[in-house]
Structure formats: structure tokens, C-alpha cells
Amino acid sequence: MRIAMFTDSYLPSKDGVVTSILLTKQELEKLGHEVFIFAPEPWDYRDRESGVYYFKSRGFKSYPGYMIPMFPTNKCEILRELNVDLIHTHGLLFMGLRSMFAGRTLSKPVVVTFHTMVTDAAKYYARIPIPDWMTNRLFWIYLRELLERADAVVAPTDAIRTELLNYAPDMKRIEVIPTGVDTARFSPANDGSEVRNKYGLDGEKVLLHLGRIAWEKNLDLVLKGFRKLSAEDRDIRLMIVGEGPAKKHYQKMASELGIEEKTIFTGFVPDADLPQYYAACDAFTIASKFETQGLAALEAMASGKPVAGIDYRAVAELVTPGQDGFLFDDSPDSCADAMSAALSSGEDVRKNARRKAEAFGMEKSAVKLVDLYKYAVEHKANGH
Structure with a gap:
């Protein structure tokens, strides 16, 4: 054809x-x-x-x-x-x-x-x-x-x-x-140590958000949830990978929320390096209600990472709570709880996340x- x-x-x-x-x-x-x-x-x-x-x-x-x-x-x-x-x-x-x-x-x-x-x-x-x-x-x-x-x-x-x-x-x-999803390219076998070393993240728990930094991605909720979570655990860092029209807005918001030092805005990352960034994190988060599928979340799951995601549309369909990730509603408290659960989840959740991705x-x-x-x-x- x-x-x-x-x-x-x-x-x-x-x-x-x-x-x-x-x-x-x-x-x-x-x-x-x-x-x-x-x-x-x-x-x-x-x-x-x-x-x-x-x-x-x-x-x-x-x-x-x-x-x-x-x-x-x-x-x-x-x-x-x-x-x-x-x-x-x-x-x-x-x-x-x-x-x-x-x-x-x-x-x-x-x-x-x-x-x-x-x-x-x-x-x-x-x-x-x-x-x-x-x-x-x-x-x-x-x-x-x-x-x-x-x-x-x-x-x-x-x-x-x-x-x-x-x-x-x-x-x-x-x-x-x-x-x-390319489950050979995005894999639990990937090494994220170079990324961790680059940003001084050894010994830290890393929460990853990856994608266009745009207003419709609902990053406000991620930042507010992370503020609550980071107040309870000082060893957690939020890594925001990507570029977009709302980047300066969210950088300013992170500063106003008092989480500027705990939040890393990496800027644009070449496509070839993305597997290392997924490998470098401990859990992935997404609050976007805009998604029709949520490819970034799927790539994270292929990398063996649990997802803390919004309970809405495609993300809610992709994540099975307690099995391969955790869902949250529109409140920062709920978001923080799901992030915490994802970061502390065991090996079984990570293996289930990988299995979920393999079905795609x-x-x-x-x-x-x-x-x-x-x-x-x-x-x-x-x-x-």
C-alpha cells in the first residue's frame, strides 16, 4: 500500500x-x-x-x-x-x-x-x-x-x-x-546513572515529568502536589524534562511555591537520550487531562517505572491502581499521596508496569x- x-x-x-x-x-x-x-x-x-x-x-x-x-x-x-x-x-x-x-x-x-x-x-x-x-x-x-x-x-x-x-x-x-511503544528501546535494563550524576541526584528519589511544557498539561497540580510531598520527604526531587510555551510560567510557580531548589527543569532533551532519563527516575507522574493516549506514561512503564497519574481519560485507562501505578484526583493532597505510593512501590508494581507496556x-x-x-x-x- x-x-x-x-x-x-x-x-x-x-x-x-x-x-x-x-x-x-x-x-x-x-x-x-x-x-x-x-x-x-x-x-x-x-x-x-x-x-x-x-x-x-x-x-x-x-x-x-x-x-x-x-x-x-x-x-x-x-x-x-x-x-x-x-x-x-x-x-x-x-x-x-x-x-x-x-x-x-x-x-x-x-x-x-x-x-x-x-x-x-x-x-x-x-x-x-x-x-x-x-x-x-x-x-x-x-x-x-x-x-x-x-x-x-x-x-x-x-x-x-x-x-x-x-x-x-x-x-x-x-x-x-x-x-x-518500543519496548526494546525503553527498558528496565537501561542505565540512568549518567543523568543522575549530571544533576547530582545520587541517593535522591526522583520523580519524572516528561513532555511539552504547556498550560493544557496541568503541571500546576504536579507542582502543588510535589510541594506537599517534598515537605514530608526532603530527599525527593522533581525532574521536568521538555520545552514549551509555559516553561517560564512554571519555573516562576516553582519559585513561588518554595520548591525551586528541589525542581529541575532540564530543557530540551534529544530523543536519543530519553531512555536514560526514564531510567534515572524512580517514578513517573502525569496530571494532564489532555491526553488521548499518554505515550510518555507508556514509555515510563516500558522502562519499569510506576506511574502516578490523573484519574481522567486515557491516563485512567492506562493505569491500574495498585498494580502498575496509582491515580489521583484534582487535589494536591491526592496527587502527593499517589506520587508517594509510586515512589515507594515494590518490585511487583514495576514488573507489572513493564508487562502493561509489553501489551502495546x-x-x-x-x-x-x-x-x-x-x-x-x-x-x-x-x-x-
Whole structure:
């Protein structure tokens, strides 16, 4: 099969969507399929990759590093020349629209993966002050049209599938296909001593948060929970790995909470070094209600680390309390308790976390995706 993947974000930007695309492309190519990436052009021309088809774009001022592909293109002609069998969009906004236009123009099936709860994030980046209820309603009117026009929809978790069915009940087909995790790369066998030495963490208990530092990630709760926990145990450190538009805000908040000396903001970490950072921690924490799957939590579990996570959406579906991690609600006290339980959990919890991650095999996910592709192609060929 020849598959065109459309995305609103791509390298050098790094987020869960980009990770999912790279892993999926890798596994599909192992199965003998051809994958072509269509993405917004990067800000710096030197970041362009050969073999990627770029849309002329402009920077998104509210979110540095992200580009908006808002200009006319000849991509339909390119898709026709490539003779693709199917278009798979991982973007819901500009690229979602472009994928539908291209699919209609070329009579090709379109599959949509719902990676991002854009309704949850929109309020943080809107250029015009609009009431939350209005933003939410307008986005879902658009998203319903997108999802119900697609030949098939992929939801990363059952929680997201249920939510999408509430808003777009007339989707032609929706399947739960999580992004697989590389359990060879993220493993309990990895050595995190170099990272610990770098930050002077020998003898300390390390709690890790890894991902984009953005307002929708609910890092406020992590910091407030950590303040309570660190007051009870002085040997605990919080390591926050990543970059993002809210980094300065959270650095200031850590200072105001009096935990600045116990909190490490590492900044950007190269993808190749991430396994060492997971290996360096004793437990992983995530408070984001924004997640549709929670790939970072899954990578931590593959590394044999228990997760202290928010009891909401995808994270609540991933973590089994007391077995491979612990869940908390919106209160700092609950968050602190779950973090403490994760840090003090025994070897059985760590082994269970690893087993949970092993169930998310990359090849298994790719095979399920190919089956859905075949359905979409046949569905389109039959005139539906």
C-alpha cells in the first residue's frame, strides 16, 4: 500500500503526534508499505528532511515552534503522481481540511486519527477572547463534520472512542488502535546513572515529568502536589524534562511555591537520550487531562517505572491502581499521596508496569491499522 500521512506538526517540533507518526511509519515500512509524509514546512530551512513533502507555512505566534500551513499548494498533483492508495491524516485542523479536500478531489479514502483534544487546548492559544463554551461548541461542530466525512477514524483509547461517539455518532467506522511503544528501546535494563550524576541526584528519589511544557498539561497540580510531598520527604526531587510555551510560567510557580531548589527543569532533551532519563527516575507522574493516549506514561512503564497519574481519560485507562501505578484526583493532597505510593512501590508494581507496556506492541498496532486501511479502500471502491 502507498499511504500519504498528513500532519499539523512534524520535526523538528516534538510531541506525541510526531512520535506516533514516526513509529507508525517505521512499522508500516517493515510490513512492506510505502509512507509519504506531508507536513508544514519548518521555520528553519535547514530542518527540512528529504522525502517529506512540505506545505508553505507561517509561524504560530501563540505557540513558538509550530507552523500553520495556510497557503495554496499543488499537493493534489503530487499525490496523484505518487499514486497513493489512501490518505491518513494525523492533523485535525488545517491538515485535516486539506486531507478531506485531497481525498474528495482524487477520490481517495481518508482515515483520521484523533490524537489531540483541540477543544481543551484552544482556550490557551486563541488570539481573540472567546467564551470557553462558544469555542468548545464551534470546534465540535467542525470536528463532527470532519469525523463523519472520514472513511474511518482511529481513536488511541476506548475513553476517546466513547467521547467521540457522543459528539459524532454517525462516523462510518471507528476503531481503537493505540500507538505502540518500543519496548526494546525503553527498558528496565537501561542505565540512568549518567543523568543522575549530571544533576547530582545520587541517593535522591526522583520523580519524572516528561513532555511539552504547556498550560493544557496541568503541571500546576504536579507542582502543588510535589510541594506537599517534598515537605514530608526532603530527599525527593522533581525532574521536568521538555520545552514549551509555559516553561517560564512554571519555573516562576516553582519559585513561588518554595520548591525551586528541589525542581529541575532540564530543557530540551534529544530523543536519543530519553531512555536514560526514564531510567534515572524512580517514578513517573502525569496530571494532564489532555491526553488521548499518554505515550510518555507508556514509555515510563516500558522502562519499569510506576506511574502516578490523573484519574481522567486515557491516563485512567492506562493505569491500574495498585498494580502498575496509582491515580489521583484534582487535589494536591491526592496527587502527593499517589506520587508517594509510586515512589515507594515494590518490585511487583514495576514488573507489572513493564508487562502493561509489553501489551502495546508496535507491530500489533501496525497490523490493525493496515486492516483498517483495507476496509477504507474497499469502502471507497464500493462507492460509499
